[in-house]
Amino acid sequence: MATSFKIDLRRGMVVTGKWKQGRYRIEKLLGEGANGKVYLVQRDRNWFALKVGSDAVDLQSEINVLQSIAKQKKQGQETFLFDVDDLYGPDGKEYPFYIMRYVLGTTLADYLKQQGAEWFPLVGLNLLGKLAKLHHAGWVFGDLKVENVLVADYGHVELVDYGGVTAVGKGIRQFTEIYDRGYWNGGSRSADAKYDLFSFGVLCIQLHEPKRLHGLTTELLPQNRSVEELMQVAESSQGLRPIAGWLRKAFGGEFHDAGDASAAWRLLMHRSDTHRTSGIPGWLKGLVAVSAVLLGTSVYWLVRNML
Amino acid sequence: MKQILLITDGCSNVGLSPIVAAAHANSEGISVNVVGVLDHGDVGELGASEIEEIARAGGGLSRMVNMRQLSQTVQMMTRKTVVQTIQIAVQKELKQVLGNGSIEALPPDKRAEVVRVIDELGETSGLQVALIIDASASMKPKLAAVEEAIRDLMLSLQARQGKSEISVFHFPGSRNGDDCVMDLNWTDHLNGVQAIFPKLQMGGTTPTGPAIMHVIDFYRQGVYGRQSRDETDGMMSGYVV
Numbered sequence: 001m002a003t004s005f006k007i008d009l010r011r012g013m014v015v016t017g018k019w020k021q022g023r024y025r026i027e028k029l030l031g032e033g034a035n036g037k038v039y040l041v042q043r044d045r046n047w048f049a050l051k052v053g054s055d056a057v058d059l060q061s062e063i064n065v066l067q068s069i070a071k072q073k074k075q076g077q078e079t080f081l082f083d084v085d086d087l088y089g090p091d092g093k094e095y096p097f098y099i100m101r102y103v104l105g106t107t108l109a110d111y112l113k114q115q116g117a118e119w120f121p122l123v124g125l126n127l128l129g130k131l132a133k134l135h136h137a138g139w140v141f142g143d144l145k146v147e148n149v150l151v152a153d154y155g156h157v158e159l160v161d162y163g164g165v166t167a168v169g170k171g172i173r174q175f176t177e178i179y180d181r182g183y184w185n186g187g188s189r190s191a192d193a194k195y196d197l198f199s200f201g202v203l204c205i206q207l208h209e210p211k212r213l214h215g216l217t218t219e220l221l222p223q224n225r226s227v228e229e230l231m232q233v234a235e236s237s238q239g240l241r242p243i244a245g246w247l248r249k250a251f252g253g254e255f256h257d258a259g260d261a262s263a264a265w266r267l268l269m270h271r272s273d274t275h276r277t278s279g280i281p282g283w284l285k286g287l288v289a290v291s292a293v294l295l296g297t298s299v300y301w302l303v304r305n306m307l
Numbered sequence: 308m309k310q311i312l313l314i315t316d317g318c319s320n321v322g323l324s325p326i327v328a329a330a331h332a333n334s335e336g337i338s339v340n341v342v343g344v345l346d347h348g349d350v351g352e353l354g355a356s357e358i359e360e361i362a363r364a365g366g367g368l369s370r371m372v373n374m375r376q377l378s379q380t381v382q383m384m385t386r387k388t389v390v391q392t393i394q395i396a397v398q399k400e401l402k403q404v405l406g407n408g409s410i411e412a413l414p415p416d417k418r419a420e421v422v423r424v425i426d427e428l429g430e431t432s433g434l435q436v437a438l439i440i441d442a443s444a445s446m447k448p449k450l451a452a453v454e455e456a457i458r459d460l461m462l463s464l465q466a467r468q469g470k471s472e473i474s475v476f477h478f479p480g481s482r483n484g485d486d487c488v489m490d491l492n493w494t495d496h497l498n499g500v501q502a503i504f505p506k507l508q509m510g511g512t513t514p515t516g517p518a519i520m521h522v523i524d525f526y527r528q529g530v531y532g533r534q535s536r537d538e539t540d541g542m543m544s545g546y547v548v
Contacts, residue, residue, distance in 0.1 A: 019414050056411040057394055060422040067419065084415045094411060170430050171466035177379060182462045189466035222455040 017085030052097040103158040105150035126157040128262035140191035144199035166191035193257035201250040208239040227251040309337040315441035319515035328519035329365030339365020374452040378459040433470045442477040478518035486517035
């Protein structure tokens with residue numbers, strides 16, 4: 001539990017690994033997860049992210065998952081985990097840390113605010129692709145939420161905070177209530193691909209209707225939380241209506257895994273109404289309508305003449 | 308693994324000290340976790356220090372939370388205590404093998420191995436959690452949140468691979484002289500349980516210590532009861548029908 005986590009590394013400090021003597025210069029705090037803090041660091045003019053934890057067992061458990069995933073990676077894929085060691089904090093105590101690839105990006109909500117909601121379908125697809133890779137290797141992300149998705153240029157997506165990653169079949173290691181299937185009485189807390197897809201569905205609602213989603217969590221009695229309540233928000237939201245059918249499937253566990261779900265998502269993307277702002281000008285629509293009518297008339301005329 | 312989870316909002320005021328009772332539990336191999344539920348104010352300095360000390364004596368964790376955080380806290384504490392219990396057992400083994408008691412002192416690759424074992428055992432070993440709910444008058448408005456937390460805990464335990472059971476008690480009992488009343492015997496599901504606390508009459512006293520002793524007794528009986536039942540099942544199953 002992240003109760004009394006006091007370590008505070010300041011800009012310019014150089015930390016040295018106790019076992020492998022790797023030296024890292026602290027640049028700034030990037031974020032705080034359930035198991036520790038993440039800093040931007042520099043080593044030999046390369047940027048990395050350093051995660052330092054308070055509890056050696058908790059952090060090692062997370063590292064074990066990362067190492068298992070790394071072992072499964074095919075050649076040519078980017079390395080994610082670079083170093084695992086202990087450091088001496090300013091208080092003289094030892095803290096475990098690991099070094100991972102630094103992902104330059106903004107959080108999902110900020111990205112859509114800055115770049116526009118028209119990026120949402122593509123970012124969603126890329127996110128489903130990331131999940132599909134994990135699922136394929138036998139893992140479930142677990143703690144999927146807006147804060148744990150970083151988006152870089154042109155909608156590239158990275159998952160951060162692997163503290164919730166769980167092997168399929170075990171109990172989800174870490175989750176956030178409003179994204180949790182059990183919280184919405186939508187199923188168990190066992191790790192399966194459908195668990196992530198449920199969270200993905202809540203994430204879509206969080207992006208489009210954050211206030212109404214929050215409203216549900218405060219108004220509803222625990223026994224009345226349901227997929228139906230989530231669907232009501234989705235169906236009455238302009239941004240979500242085009243994907244409402246997809247969401248219902250995700251909440252109902254109807255997709256086998258993220259691969260399956262992303263195939264269905266891709267189909268949606270090629271329907272014009274998925275994009276909130278339709279790119280087709282009015283006159284073009286009119287032209288299409290006119291030519292359709294003309295075609296109809298000529299077919300009718302042809303058929304009539306043939307008879 | 309056996310745990311007691313005490314949910315309270317203040318100080319005990321009758322009977323045996325809850326700190327002594329928690330130490331008893333610990334010596335029986337039962338870890339005692341304590342959650343202090345705050346309303347708008349707090350539980351007072353006396354209540355806070357008692358809560359902390361009960362957990363320390365009981366080899367468990369303590370935390371002060373408001374009602375909204377209750378479910379998540381209960382779930383995390385239970386999980387964390389499971390890991391801790393196993394960690395202590397593994398550390399004992401380490402002391403014999405390496406002459407070194409702490410996991411932190413191991414180099415990262417060895418640590419990885421040990422933690423893998425801890426995680427595996429934590430997920431697969433059997434777990435029993437007895438919840439003791441303070442039902443003194445001031446807790447009344449909080450019982451809905453407590454019930455939600457219990458249901459939520461059950462959901463998390465059901466996701467474990469090992470056998471997991473909970474039982475629920477509240478104190479004081481409605482009649483005079485009852486320190487503690489059982490609401491729910493060992494179960495691994497809450498399907499069909501409409502209300503865990505039907506029509507509670509909130510009592511005035513807070514016999515936290517006696518309630519813990521009552522539950523230690525219940526654990527003891529449970530062990531004996533089960534063992535003898537298992538024997539009957541195995542050896543004399545012909546007579547049972």
